[in-house]
Amino acid sequence: MNRISDATITRLSRYYRSLVHLETQGQEMVSSKELAKRHKVTPAQVRKDLSCFGQFGTRGLGYSVCQLKETIAHILGLHRIWKVALVGAGSLGSALISYKEFKRQGFHIVAVFDNDPHKVGKKRRGLTISDITKLPKIVKELDINLAVVAVPTTAAQSVVDILVKAGLKMILNFAPETLKTPPGVTIRNVNMAIELEALSYRLVASEMSRLDGKPKLSSI
Amino acid sequence: MNRISDATITRLSRYYRSLVHLETQGQEMVSSKELAKRHKVTPAQVRKDLSCFGQFGTRGLGYSVCQLKETIAHILGLHRIWKVALVGAGSLGSALISYKEFKRQGFHIVAVFDNDPHKVGKKRRGLTISDITKLPKIVKELDINLAVVAVPTTAAQSVVDILVKAGLKMILNFAPETLKTPPGVTIRNVNMAIELEALSYRLVASEMSRLDGKPKLSSI
DNA sequence: GTCTGTGAAGAGTTTCACAGCT
DNA sequence: AGCTGTGAAACTCTTCACAGAC
Structure with missing residues (x-):
């Protein structure tokens, strides 16, 4: 098995959303052509993406909407609950806590951290904000899988260093800066600016x- | 001149941030090697990216931090003020209004829209939320250049249709869905999920x- | 010696085109 | 006929390697 490209994984996420939609519409089969049209790619691209993981279609008919949806969910780990630590309880962090799409896909924010003494102890949607120094302990206790960094640029690198030390391997970073991580730690950037x-x-x-x-x- | 790839433009944005930082540190020259190291790319990549736009370096010495910064700002249009319409005044939209990085790079949110009658008329950081039906008129009046879509998935396509009809050509979409746009309209997606x-x-x-x-x- | 700018080589990704199944 | 699965071709992006400037 070759390493799967990020582009392929990203497209799978998108196909998944279409499949969920098609299932609610009651559609049972879907062709690569139809999926392609919905995502501005070629039908061959859709088939190649899926063929990285196996053969899920039926020649002459297409793919079963329900089966393909489940298969992609499995590939992406969407059947599982991932525990997420959020660092940064500013306006962006607070917005992320209320972002329903996260929970819907199985990403549960179970702890919120900040270093501002005015914020520590306060609540956001039922979660108490903890001091950033407590992060390593809480990550272990709650068995947290991934972290979301929503702090100002100037603080981002030091936060990532703390996360890495705490043993986290997967980080989603919202700060508009390229951050240093040791090998084995995957960081993805969401970069609005x-x-x-x-x-x-x-x-x-x-x-x-x-x-x-x-x-x-x-x-x- | 070949079309410049999105990857190149994205890296220029990143280099720009480093240059701003280096300038505040008082550093006058920077080599492709140093810039590359900061961004986990090869020195050749940095030089290729820059060479798409001209020759800005001095052999044996590197690039002038200040000059290169200004050049990239010019290429990316950061010297200009862009007027931005924000659609969606929920928690994400509100967070975007307070996101200082936007303003710092010359993206000024000058109008906010929503379709929720409870929100219309209310204020967010000095901006009054307008009804989405007023969008075409306000876009013309204020000469708005681009739009940010921060509405729930189900509403995103209809919002984009309104924006396109109003003549906007550049859209930043936060909804996790592939949206249809006619040719000539560029849409970029920020997709946290x-x-x-x-x-x-x-x-x-x-x-x-x-x-x-x-x-x-x-x-x- | 140091470092840029760039053609050529290499790696990776997408599209084509067709065999093979329903 | 319609559609998948896939090797081969085409294309794009990245890295190499070196001539040329300081």
């Missing part, structure tokens, strides 16, 4: 090409 | 390989 900057670049590029046929290098 | 699912997959995979040397296909 960087996404906006990509849009900004396209806006500038589209304005330039509107102004004068060819984009001008010299004008940069 | 999907990122967590990628981590979940790696967790499952790492557990499996720990249990029994080779990953077993049949166990899926």
Whole structure:
């Protein structure tokens, strides 16, 4: 088995959402063509993605919506409950606690940390905010699997160091910074500012090409 | 000029942050090697990324921190003020309003929309929430450049349709769904649930390989 | 010696195209 | 006929390696 690419995993997550939707619509079979259309990819891409994990379809008919949904859920570990530690109880952190999609997919925030003495001890949606120094102990006690970092950029690296020391291997980072992690620790970044900057670049590029046929290098 | 890849643009955003940091540290020159190390890429990658836009370095010396920072800001359109419409005044939307990184990079949220009559008319950080039906008018009046969609999945497609009709060409979507847009409209997705699912997959995979040397296909 | 800029090679990902099953 | 599964081809992105500048 080759290593599966991140792109494939991301697409599986997306297919999964379509399958859930199709199942509620009562549709029993779905073709790679139909799934592809919903996700702006080619039918061959859908089939390749799935073929990384086995053969789930029936030639001439397509895939069983229900079976494929369950299979993907299994692959992605969505049947399991993952315990999540949230670090940072600011406005973003608080929003994440209320984000229902997390719980729906089996990601349960079971502990919240901050280093602000004004916040420690307060509650957010039934969870008491703990001091960040208590993190290693609580991670062990509650058997936490992954961490979400929602702190200001300046604090992000030191938080990640604490998480790594506490033995966590999977981190979702919301700070717009590339963070250092030792091998064996996987970090994924959600980066709102960087996404906006990509849009900004396209806006500038589209304005330039509107102004004068060819984009001008010299004008940069 | 070839089309620049999204990956390159994303890395430029990251380099930019490092350059800002280095400038505050008083560092005058930086090599591709040093930038690369900070971002877990190869020095060749850094040089290739920059060479898409011109020649900014000095052989033997590296790049001027200040100049390169300004150049990237220019490429990404960060010198400009972009006017942003936010749709969805729930907990995520409210968090985005307070997210300082946006404003720092020149993305100013100038209007907030929702369809909930309980929210319309209320204020969030000095901005009055408008009814979504007023969006086309306000987008014209304020000359808004891009939109951020922070509404529940079920509402996302209809919101995007409204935005497209109002003439917006650039959309940042937080709903975990692939949305349909006509050609000429660029949509980027920030997808927290999907990122967590990628981590979940790696967790499952790492557990499996720990249990029994080779990953077993049949166990899926 | 140090470091950039870049063509060429290499690696990885996507698409094509068709055999094979229903 | 319709659709999957997959090797091969095409394409894209990354790394190598070295000429050329300081």
